[in-house]
Amino acid sequence: MTSPVAVRNRPSSGGGKAKSLPGPAPRPRALDAALVIAGLGFGATIGVTLTAESWSQLHAPGGVAMFLGNLTGMAGTYLALVMVLLVSRIPHVERVLGQDGLLRWHRRLSPWPISLIVAHAVLLTYAYAEASKTGFMHQLGTFFSSYSGMSIAIIGFVVFLAVAVASIYSVRSRMRRERWWALHLGMYLAFALAFVHEVVLGPSFVGHPLTQAVWGAAWAATAGLVLVYRVGYPVVRSLRHDLHVDEVRPEADGVVSIILRGRNLERLPVSGGQFFEWRFLTRGLWWQAHPYSMSARPRPPFLRLTVKAVGDHSSALAELRPGTRVAIEGPYGAFTTHARKRNKVAFLAGGIGITAARSLLEDLPKSAEPVVVWRVSSPADAALEEEVRTLVTRLRGKLHILPGGRTEVPMRHAVRLVQDVRRRDVFVSGSEGFVAAALEELSRDGVPRDAIHHEVYAL
Template identity: 40%
Template sequence: MNAAHPAGHSWEVSWSPPRFHSENTPTLDVVNARWWLFALLGLNAAWVTDLFVLGHELSAPGGVLTVLGRLAGLYGALVLVLQLVLISRLPWLESRLGLDRLTQWHRWTGFWVLWLLVAHVVFITLGYAAQDGSPVLAEVGTLVFHTDDVLLATIAFVLLVVVGVTSARAARRRLRYESWHLLHLLAYLAVVLGFLHQVSIGQDFTGSPAGRLYWWSLYGLALGLVAISRIGLPLVRNLRHRLRVESVVAESDDVVSVVITGRALDALPARAGQFFLWRFLTAGHWQEAHPYSLSAMPDGRRLRITVKALGDGSAWLRHVRPGTRVLAEGPYGAFTAQRRTQRKVLLIAGGVGVTPVRALLEEFAARRDDIALIYRTSTTGSAVLADELRHWAARCGARMFLVLGPSTAIGRFGPVLGPRHLAAMVPDIRHRDVYVCGPPGMTDAVRGVLTELGVPAGQCHTERFAFAA
């Protein structure tokens, strides 16, 4: 059934009676993972404070100012370790919270690290200047150049400031991803230099065996997680699976699908809705890693990605030859059926954000779930994978709405993805899990509409286009 509507957009609907199953598997994985992080952070903050007090730091030279400075430094080191854990891509944590959420938390805590370290530097300098009766600037020179390993700490602080400044949105937009990533790796050097400073003059190390055991264990565990998850696991998986390009299929003038095969892919823990960081070993591009979602449910034999040419970063994929070796890091993402809490599902896709939605549709269709699908795009020609969506919708009796028109399109009930339109298309929306993937502006707007419609936050699952595309 097709129905045209005013304002230059249309709804294309494929419908048949829904089928239900009795499975209802609400999951608390996201809540549990979040509370585990909060609990561990709080517990470690309590330990740091306890070790500080037991070390008689309250009687330290320089009075209250140096006490505050050392506490700020210890808390800054603790939050820095938390940052390492957040970005370690630990599979248990990442599969529950998602790389996009962990990356946002990593960025937010990064600014806390900077402010705590600034407080550490300022209070320590003012405290010792007051104790020595010397000018503040002169005290800075004394601390940096005439105190054991403070120069190392100064270098670490400068490196973290560089990383923080280049991570600000305004600076990030001006940098190529490869340049930004190379600068960001300086943070690991800063961690090592800061730890060496803490080992040499930190009271927790020099005067407390319990403090030494605690901080060595904490840093060792965090760096070990990074080494295992970011280096060891990808290395083992790539050696085992030996991925190669099987075929390249042009979906449209500016969209291409790449089919990848390898050995023992049934042992790769990939799910529909997830993505990998892909590195195609071709001349001029082997050093680039790109996040692309799977655009078909993994079947144990092949993986498929579908990519829109957005400048030089991905247009070259059209010319990748079959047989090209591929390195992949992942799978990543919590945009999976594992997060479903209701028997009914609504999938909402915008633009090329349809790729993980297409894979999820296939998985939900295989499970015979009650599915509704909304695909928002500007024109029929830009509706990537629309034929495949219709195919799977027909197979499982899903209701499919293809909503066309500009982002400002107004329909019979207001904005085409506004609350009245969504409620008209899917009247039982409050009783569904809603999966949304698209450009950040669209995703945020739809989340706001879902809140307005009374859809519980635990039933709303999003993937930002920056990771999914």
Template identity: 40%
Template sequence: MIWAFLVANAVVVHAMYFAVDSPAHNTFGAIGRLLGLYLAFMLVVQLLLIARLPVLDRRFGMDRLTAWHRWTGLSIFWLALLHPAFVLLGFARYDRIPVLRETVNFSKQTPVLLGMIAVGLIVVVVALSVRTARKRLPYEVWHAIHFLVYAVIVLAVIHQVYEGTAFKVNAVAQVYWWGLWALAIGALLTGRLIVPLLRNARHRLRVSAVVPEAGDAVSVHVSGRDLDRLNARAGQFFLWRFPGHNPWWQVNPFSLSAAPDGTSLRLTAKGIGTTSSGLRDLPVGTRVLVEGPYGAMTTARRVREKSLLIAGGIGVTPIRALLEDPDLGDTVVLYRVRDAADAVLGDELRDLAGDRLHLLTGRTGPDNNPFTARNLVTLVPDVTDRDVFICGPAAMTDAVLRTLNELRVPRKQVHAELFRLAGG
């Protein structure tokens, strides 16, 4: 269905491009015009990804959607640079003046100027999302910067309406583009605003307890009304806000660290970022707002009778919740931590898993790497016959995924959440 959507829209976009009565003055202008159509469509696709459509989230999981979001963002970045560059080159050649002078002339036209501002905002967002820059930014700052995307969309729509030749070619083209923008913006408003507002009004979530855990972690217990209607499952996560304690725009993704029982929810976080460090100071009774549940790392994806759960650091939280799911079958748990004292929820894991829990400690090195193919098979000889659920730091998860591929564990048996967008 996704490929059909993309291909169908690609056909329509090219049809509109060739339907324009007034051809571009030269090749540069023609290329720029086509790149502008690609850019508008990719912005629509990005909006649909940001909307966190349940049908996509449950089918593919947040990790794969995050990868698509990143690649779409890079495509938008390059199209946002190349589209105006080719347009300006085309007009500069036609008018026989330098490109810089043509740029100044274009900037005097309000719709074009708005498009240039949108390009500048896109460059800022993408530049600060590059992994090197991203590591230096707190999650809260990175998330706030991404609000600029909404300004980009508004400016892009205005620019397209007034300057888009293919947009104005005929009534059919206008219906198509307005319909496409309505679909994307409607999905965004529904998924990110309307549904969360209705759910939070219904459930009236409040902090009921705050419990310190090992390794500078803390568990927050949340209660509310009719929580069984959230349809949350072990292995999923929510986006959490604590208005009154934190600014309204400050939101963080935290997994459920216990299987939802219809009366309460529990999250457990390590004190890394501003929000996670401040959780231990949450007053009981603090109002809680959530978006979700999200994530496809649940037993609904199982294809085998036995399971292997692999956790690293604070990534143990969804693994701990999954242990309460009776559909896991025969289960082995591997928990990678620097030191046994840092094993968050360690006692609960031992109570639930017993001797099926393997606590893997120490620094990773040539002599201490439990996730090589040889060592993993030693720990779990029948690993190829199990569903494998993985959550932990990106480096560890990547290493495990490479090993599972080396061992030829079928992809449908591997379920991972990397949370590359999460900070702390």
């Protein structure tokens, strides 16, 4: 049996055959298929909305606002469904885009459903007020008291608005991440509350049982996917592997490795460079899951992560007791050997960003000849240096450790150390600032976009 120390020291831990299953390769066609289905769904949604209105309804008082209100409502709700799908982490799509890619799409898309649904509420209230010749506020009151499904839809709308405001960057960045995340779950509630009024009052649904059934099935399937991939899979995987903390080992100032022992890890398909959301089931930590990359491929029965203390959670991990149970969600991430388009590889790692690079190095063939450029605050901060050096040497690569801050070691200097950078795939990992600076420098140097792969250690 491999001991925890062997994860770090045994030569085969460097580049030898790992005993765990390799992670499945991403299939970009799965993403293409998902995009086509999403596009067709959007077209069908707009189609049923357009055909639900007649010319005479358009010419009635408030008719145009009524039409636009229904159109914005249907389009906005459909896009909201796509947003939920984006965070359901369907493995086939996640493997292509990575979790940060999915979240980027989720964030980019979010202004659309929010503004469309707000427009829907305003336009329809105005349209009904025009038709019944009352005021806007009076009409709101009537909706609340006299329309079936409307009172709970209005409550849902208020929840929706509250979560939307909390998600604006300037508000979100002032909140603790866990609080924001708990509030964000309110979106699911808002969509559930709005559902009844859509099918009971929406002109596309009233008298159209087939459309009603398809819409209901689409939302039920979306809810099912969220439950399966965000709840079911993690629970089953955590029970199957039954992970416990085996050892907490100091690696450098403020950096510890946590070695976990589990069952059936040889059956856990995972690629070097991927990460899990880890939930340590102990007082004060059980209610929050944080992402940390594997800092080595699994060595059944062991799995390892290496963590730098930057805040409450990461600092508390140094105090974990052996035997603490651990639940996992994942593996996630497209920062893997599957992303490579070329033979040769370079890494730009900032500080603790080395963890993903360290485990990815294990999956590389010799022909990769990796050049690893690793910026650390001081030489003593280079946690896992010995392991990284062993792996790089075995792959006939080069390791450059650059101690110093941003101003002392400019990104230009770091990138210049990879002389043939344009002929390599470049993997960048580290803080948001480090990755942004590296991407800027690489694009200035003419490295093609599809040869750059990154993992940002912040969400």
